[in-house]
Amino acid sequence: MALDSKVPEGVLADKWTKHKGEIPLVSPANKRLLDIIVVGTGLAGSSAAASLAEMGYNVKAFCFQDSPRRAHSIAAQGGINAAKNYQNDGDSVHRLFYDTIKGGDYRSREGNVHRLAEVSRNIIDQCVAQGVPFARDYGGLLDNRSFGGVQVSRTFYAKGQTGQQLLLGAYSALNRQIAKGRVKMYARHEMQELVVVDGKARGIIAKNLVTGEFERHSAHAVLLCTGGYGNVFFLSTNAMGSNVTAAWKAHRKGAYMANPCFTQIHPTCIPVSGENQSKLTLMSESLRNDGRIWVPAKKEDAEAIRSGKLHPNDIAEEHRDYYLERRYPAFGNLVPRDVASRAAKERCDAGYGINKTGEAVYLDFAAAIMRYGGEEAHVKGLKNPSDVEVKALGEKVVEAKYGNLFQMYEKITASNPYKEPMMIYPAVHYTMGGLWVDYNLMTTVPGCFALGEANFSDHGANRLGASALMQGLADGYFVAPYTVGEFLSTDIRTGRISTDSPEFEAAEQAVRERTEKFITNNGTKSVDFFHKRLGKIMWNEVGMARNEEGLKQAIADIQALREEFYADVRVLGAANGMNPELDKAGRVADLIELGELMAKDALERNESCGGHFREEYQSAEGEALRDDENFAFVSAWEFTGIPAEANLHKEELTFENVELKTRSYK
Amino acid sequence: MDLTLKIWRQNGPQEKGEMKTYPISGVEQDMSFLEMLDYLNDQLINEGIEPVVFDHDCREGICGMCSLFINGEAHGPGRKVTTCQLHMREFKSGDTIYIEPFRAKAFPIIKDLMVDRSAFDRIQRAGGYISVNTSGNTIDANAIPVPKENADKAFDAATCIGCGACVATCKNSSAMLFASAKISQFSLLPQGQPEAKERVLNMVHQMDLEGFGNCTNTGACEVECPKGISLENIARMNRDYLFASLSSNK
Numbered sequence: 001m002a003l004d005s006k007v008p009e010g011v012l013a014d015k016w017t018k019h020k021g022e023i024p025l026v027s028p029a030n031k032r033l034l035d036i037i038v039v040g041t042g043l044a045g046s047s048a049a050a051s052l053a054e055m056g057y058n059v060k061a062f063c064f065q066d067s068p069r070r071a072h073s074i075a076a077q078g079g080i081n082a083a084k085n086y087q088n089d090g091d092s093v094h095r096l097f098y099d100t101i102k103g104g105d106y107r108s109r110e111g112n113v114h115r116l117a118e119v120s121r122n123i124i125d126q127c128v129a130q131g132v133p134f135a136r137d138y139g140g141l142l143d144n145r146s147f148g149g150v151q152v153s154r155t156f157y158a159k160g161q162t163g164q165q166l167l168l169g170a171y172s173a174l175n176r177q178i179a180k181g182r183v184k185m186y187a188r189h190e191m192q193e194l195v196v197v198d199g200k201a202r203g204i205i206a207k208n209l210v211t212g213e214f215e216r217h218s219a220h221a222v223l224l225c226t227g228g229y230g231n232v233f234f235l236s237t238n239a240m241g242s243n244v245t246a247a248w249k250a251h252r253k254g255a256y257m258a259n260p261c262f263t264q265i266h267p268t269c270i271p272v273s274g275e276n277q278s279k280l281t282l283m284s285e286s287l288r289n290d291g292r293i294w295v296p297a298k299k300e301d302a303e304a305i306r307s308g309k310l311h312p313n314d315i316a317e318e319h320r321d322y323y324l325e326r327r328y329p330a331f332g333n334l335v336p337r338d339v340a341s342r343a344a345k346e347r348c349d350a351g352y353g354i355n356k357t358g359e360a361v362y363l364d365f366a367a368a369i370m371r372y373g374g375e376e377a378h379v380k381g382l383k384n385p386s387d388v389e390v391k392a393l394g395e396k397v398v399e400a401k402y403g404n405l406f407q408m409y410e411k412i413t414a415s416n417p418y419k420e421p422m423m424i425y426p427a428v429h430y431t432m433g434g435l436w437v438d439y440n441l442m443t444t445v446p447g448c449f450a451l452g453e454a455n456f457s458d459h460g461a462n463r464l465g466a467s468a469l470m471q472g473l474a475d476g477y478f479v480a481p482y483t484v485g486e487f488l489s490t491d492i493r494t495g496r497i498s499t500d501s502p503e504f505e506a507a508e509q510a511v512r513e514r515t516e517k518f519i520t521n522n523g524t525k526s527v528d529f530f531h532k533r534l535g536k537i538m539w540n541e542v543g544m545a546r547n548e549e550g551l552k553q554a555i556a557d558i559q560a561l562r563e564e565f566y567a568d569v570r571v572l573g574a575a576n577g578m579n580p581e582l583d584k585a586g587r588v589a590d591l592i593e594l595g596e597l598m599a600k601d602a603l604e605r606n607e608s609c610g611g612h613f614r615e616e617y618q619s620a621e622g623e624a625l626r627d628d629e630n631f632a633f634v635s636a637w638e639f640t641g642i643p644a645e646a647n648l649h650k651e652e653l654t655f656e657n658v659e660l661k662t663r664s665y666k
Numbered sequence: 667m668d669l670t671l672k673i674w675r676q677n678g679p680q681e682k683g684e685m686k687t688y689p690i691s692g693v694e695q696d697m698s699f700l701e702m703l704d705y706l707n708d709q710l711i712n713e714g715i716e717p718v719v720f721d722h723d724c725r726e727g728i729c730g731m732c733s734l735f736i737n738g739e740a741h742g743p744g745r746k747v748t749t750c751q752l753h754m755r756e757f758k759s760g761d762t763i764y765i766e767p768f769r770a771k772a773f774p775i776i777k778d779l780m781v782d783r784s785a786f787d788r789i790q791r792a793g794g795y796i797s798v799n800t801s802g803n804t805i806d807a808n809a810i811p812v813p814k815e816n817a818d819k820a821f822d823a824a825t826c827i828g829c830g831a832c833v834a835t836c837k838n839s840s841a842m843l844f845a846s847a848k849i850s851q852f853s854l855l856p857q858g859q860p861e862a863k864e865r866v867l868n869m870v871h872q873m874d875l876e877g878f879g880n881c882t883n884t885g886a887c888e889v890e891c892p893k894g895i896s897l898e899n900i901a902r903m904n905r906d907y908l909f910a911s912l913s914s915n916k
Contacts, residue, residue, distance in 0.1 A: 122802030133821035140811030172795035
């Protein structure tokens with residue numbers, strides 16, 4: 001099948017307006033006859049369900065959590081970008097568009113990204129009207145901050161809880177429609193299968209996680225707003241329940257998976273402390289404004305620290321290696337996420353890592369504390385203040401800036417970052433890859449749409465900070481509600497979709513058999529045992545640095561793991577009733593298949609770009625070498641039965657409005 | 667660390683539950699409380715015992731999914747933390763730890779430590795929103811200035827994670843801290859004014875329908891709230907409620 005992105009012709013800045021004007025409308029009377037299923041209630045799902053219901057469609061929304069408000073969008077910290085130019089610093093829609101394309105290392109689609117930048121402004125207006133309490137200055141107007149190394153201040157925020165406030169805003173819009181009876185909400189329900197009738201997505205099989213019952217739900221269109229798949233690595237900053245099942249079931253039914261190997265590994269997370277750790281916690285990127293990253297310059301010092309014989313404060317300045325400042329003098333500690341992550345890994349692999357695991361580096365605020373303390377002493381007019389006085393003053397300044405993060409760090413690690421350097425290490429955070437969608441956000445299965453992190457469309461090979469929230473709400477509030485019309489306008493005479501068709505019967509039967517198999521398997525190992533092993537393979541071979549040999553090994557290892565999983569997994573309890581272990585088994589089964597496809601995608605992409613770094617493709621100084629001549633395309637994979645034997649379809653990326661350049665931070 | 671866990675086990679909403687004892691060893695100080703339960707569950711599975719069911723998701727203190735009454739306190743002994751942020755270094759080897767679900771009439775038990783908090787969603791649906799369609803064609807965001815002090819207070823109220831610790835802690839199983847947080851957020855903002863009276867009347871009515879009790883100003887909810895939501899919000903809600911009751915046309 002030829003991939004048609006359906007990006008409208010014409011001038012970049014006019015495409016979306018023109019397209020909106022040309023999408024056939026569905027009359028209010030006909031909207032009442034059309035049903036839409038929305039799976040997932042994060043920013044994309046809640047906003048889409050609310051908007052579609054307001055327009056008059058009948059919406060059913062599903063989430064696996066006990067309430068739609070718990071979706072993992074809630075955990076986003078930093079902020080949301082919008083090209084409002086309230087700070088009068090030269091921001092514009094075009095600049096946000098350009099920054100996003102460049103930050104994505106030129107692997108995203110111009111048309112989609114420009115639309116995202118255009119609607120970013122509406123998001124802020126909308127959210128404020130809904131009562132989202134963004135940070136304000138003393139004049140009562142909205143405040144902004146800088147983020148992610150761009151040169152303007154366009155990030156709107158609500159302290160360190162921007163995701164929470166935006167999600168609760170979308171949740172309130174959703175609640176309003178639930179109260180009106182326009183949305184029927186199914187919490188503690190998980191999608192188990194996509195039902196395709198006559199080549200169109202016409203419903204889902206959902207499991208009621210409380211009763212264990214399987215339910216058939218039909219609709220004229222299905223929207224997957226199910227987030228990313230970072231949990232394929234077991235340890236990530238994702239929530240425990242985040243999973244790929246909905247997207248993967250759609251993939252198995254014909255939806256292509258695009259750029260699955262593009263994973264964002266965030267440089268500043270709290271390191272792994274032991275084998276029993278279940279998840280990783282992010283420390284905001286903003287810390288790199290003041291923290292200096294280093295490891296010991298001498299291997300014996302690193303070893304002494306690891307065995308607890310040496311304290312970092314006792315290492316003299318000249319024996320410390322501030323490797324980011326050394327390698328990237330122009331950007332120093334503020335290089336982009338992918339570059340900072342790889343540099344940390346390089347030092348740890350070379351034997352200079354700290355922490356008992358050897359997989360951590362220092363993020364040190366001592367210099368910042370003394371610098372701020374000196375400034376404060378000057379302001380206060382203190383003559384010849386002692387180091388102790390300066391330090392105390394400096395700690396106060398740092399506390400005002402980062403107090404909540406320092407406190408969170410101390411709670412988790414029991415170490416005081418004012419007194420000794422923080423330990424950090426990169427962790428899986430976001431997945432740029434996802435279901436392939438066209439300009440209308442429709443997958444290759446007609447009637448099946450993907451929104452938010454679940455699709456691949458806007459961030460290319462690397463996402464900029466504060467852009468995930470922007471994309472989720474753009475897709476849900478302002479894009480999908482229009483673009484579904486193009487598909488649904490052909491459906492006004494279809495009538496209600498029956499759930500008694502052979503297609504629904506077969507889909508439900510397949511789900512029942514899968515479930516039954518887990519319960520009767522009588523294996524010997526828990527689901528987590530396999531999930532952790534999958535995570536190790538993925539982290540070691542498909543993580544921050546990849547090579548041909550490792551990727552081939554990963555494919556073989558994952559295939560072997562899959563066989564072992566089905567032969568030996570042990571799920572206790574019954575199929576009917578609440579059984580979280582059983583639900584987890586289904587999710588891990590799909591993550592195993594996805595992991596294999598990610599390795600395959602990484603193996604076939606013979607270049608380094610954004611979050612995808614192939615060791616074979618780097619400069620003499622260890623920098624990423626992108627290959628625009630041969631790889632300026634989206635890899636869209638068609639399922640054929642075995643993930644590693646998926647068919648590759650290429651969507652060539654054409655850049656008419658930006659010039660492709662090498663990113664350099666030296 | 668070696669611990670003795672006393673955990674509430676209950677197979678379903680209608681079945682009788684009981685405290686069961688599980689000795690556990692090899693617990694590390696760096697584990698979070700929920701990781702300790704993961705570790706227990708892994709052992710139980712190996713022994714052929716059904717794992718303990720509990721709610722959890724983000725494990726960074728923001729989704730509000732985790733609960734648990736630990737040694738008689740919602741979210742355990744820490745202050746301003748959720749159970750997922752509680753670490754085992756708060757306990758010492760040899761301790762006996764009692765783990766129960768959040769108990770309230772309006773929070774029926776689903777299984778073991780998992781309860782049904784959908785009553786909270788229904789309170790929100792009764793008025794926890796501003797009626798504006800998502801067209802994107804509202805007025806420019808900066809056309810509505812909000813005094814910083816009010817904006818900050820609205821934000822503080824809006825940080826409620828809806829976990830239900832306030833209800834579980836309250837001797838009256840009152841949801842007034844929860845409901846007042848949302849009512850206050852909108853009450854403090856100009857956008858919330860047109861519907862303010864109806865909102866407070868409807869949300870309080872729904873709270874009563876769900877079977878939550880009333881506030882008698884003990885203040886335990888504020889102490890146990892992982893987000894430090896202030897009692898001031900309850901006072902504001904009561905004031906708004908009184909005003910609305912006396913002046914509403916409905």
